[in-house]
Amino acid sequence: MCGFPSPTDTVTPRHSRGQERVITGNRQTSWAFADAYVAEDEALHWARDRAREAGLRSVSPGTGAALRLLAASVDAKAVAEIGTGCGVSGIHLLHGMRPDGVLTTVDPEPEHQQFARQAFRASGFASNRARFIPGRALDVLPRLADAGYDLVFCDGDRLEVMDYLAESLRLLRPGGLVVFEGAFANGRTVDSGPQPTEVLRLRELLRAVRESQELVTSLLPVGDGLLCAVKR
Numbered sequence: 141m142c143g144f145p146s147p148t149d150t151v152t153p154r155h156s157r158g159q160e161r162v163i164t165g166n167r168q169t170s171w172a173f174a175d176a177y178v179a180e181d182e183a184l185h186w187a188r189d190r191a192r193e194a195g196l197r198s199v200s201p202g203t204g205a206a207l208r209l210l211a212a213s214v215d216a217k218a219v220a221e222i223g224t225g226c227g228v229s230g231i232h233l234l235h236g237m238r239p240d241g242v243l244t245t246v247d248p249e250p251e252h253q254q255f256a257r258q259a260f261r262a263s264g265f266a267s268n269r270a271r272f273i274p275g276r277a278l279d280v281l282p283r284l285a286d287a288g289y290d291l292v293f294c295d296g297d298r299l300e301v302m303d304y305l306a307e308s309l310r311l312l313r314p315g316g317l318v319v320f321e322g323a324f325a326n327g328r329t330v331d332s333g334p335q336p337t338e339v340l341r342l343r344e345l346l347r348a349v350r351e352s353q354e355l356v357t358s359l360l361p362v363g364d365g366l367l368c369a370v371k372r
Contacts (some may be wrong), residue, residue, distance in 0.1 A: 175202035175362070183262035184231055190255040191226040198225060199295065199321055203363030204232035207293065207319070210368065211236030214317055216290040221245040222277045222304055223295035227256030229321070230270065231263050233293060243270045244284065246296075250274040281307040289313065295321040298338035301345045309354065312371045318355075320345065324365030 180188075180201055191198045199207070207229060211219060216237045221230055224247035234243055247253050253272045260270055273280050277296050281304075292308040294301065301320060308318040323329060323346060328339045349357050349369050357369040 171202075171361070175200055177202070178205035178208070180204070181263065183259050184228060186262060187225075187227040187231065187255065187259035190259070191228060191252075194226065194252060194255075196225050196252070198228040199232070200363035203321060203366055204229060206360060206362050206366055207232045208236035210317055210319060211241075211291055214290045214315065217241045218289045219243050219291045219293065220281075220284060220289050220308075220311055221293045221295070222281070223247060224249075224253045224256045224272065225295070226252055227259035229293060229295060230256055231259060231265075233291075234260065234263070234265050234269060241269070244273065244289075245270060246273045246275065246277050246280045248274065248276050278303055278307070281311070284311055286310055287313045289316060291317045291319065293319045293321070298322065298325075299341055301341050302348065305345060305348065309371060314371055316371050318369050318371065320367040322364045323359060323367040326364060329365070 178201060184204075188198050211233050216233075217240065219233050219237060219241065221233065221243060224230060224245040230243055230245055234241070237243065245253070245256065247256075253274060257267075257270070257272060261267070278300060287310075289311045290313060292304075292311055294304045294308065296304065304320070305318065312318060323342060325339050325342055328335050329342050329346070331339075346359070346367065349355055349367060352369070354372055355369040356372065357367070360366040360368060
């Protein structure tokens with residue numbers, strides 16, 4: 141099984157130090173532009189503020205835009221979300237889904253889901269567009285229907301990502317998408333130094349998805365890394 145390359149394994153062009161700074165600066169500017177390309181409305185800003193106050197990390201605007209695109213690309217009618225937070229990712233998913241689509245969102249903190257409910261309403265979504273289920277994801281997911289979902293978005297406990305993958309494959313219809321947020325772990329996924337268990341779990345997930353014969357996958361460099369895979 142192949143491991144992930146360390147920085148010393150990477151082949152880079154022979155640029156002078158000044159040229160490397162220019163290239164890096166241009167790349168960072170391009171990433172910043174891409175992240176801000178899709179404007180967010182007041183409801184999303186409100187949800188981000190509530191998440192910040194609660195000490196929660198929200199998906200970046202670029203990640204949110206990618207989630208909209210992915211939901212639209214599969215014409216999603218049923219989406220499952222692991223990790224409601226205060227509703228930032230959910231709003232983006234709902235914007236990409238069909239007008240009659242329903243988002244099922246799971247989170248262990250009912251208070252956070254109340255903020256999400258308010259944010260969804262402020263974004264103009266009817267109450268029947270979202271189903272909020274409080275509880276631990278691995279307790280809730282087994283109760284959801286086999287092959288009943290077009291997309292599963294995972295933004296929960298990184299120690300449980302391999303379990304989320306197994307549940308997602310059961311939940312998805314053929315042609316459905318599973319998406320994991322935070323695949324880069326702030327650069328620690330490819331760092332050669334000692335890493336905490338959650339990073340080791342992410343590496344395990346990345347290898348499993350890449351080598352699965354059941355999945356067609358891509359790792360998108362938006363936000364903190366968006367791992368995407370289509371179920372064959």
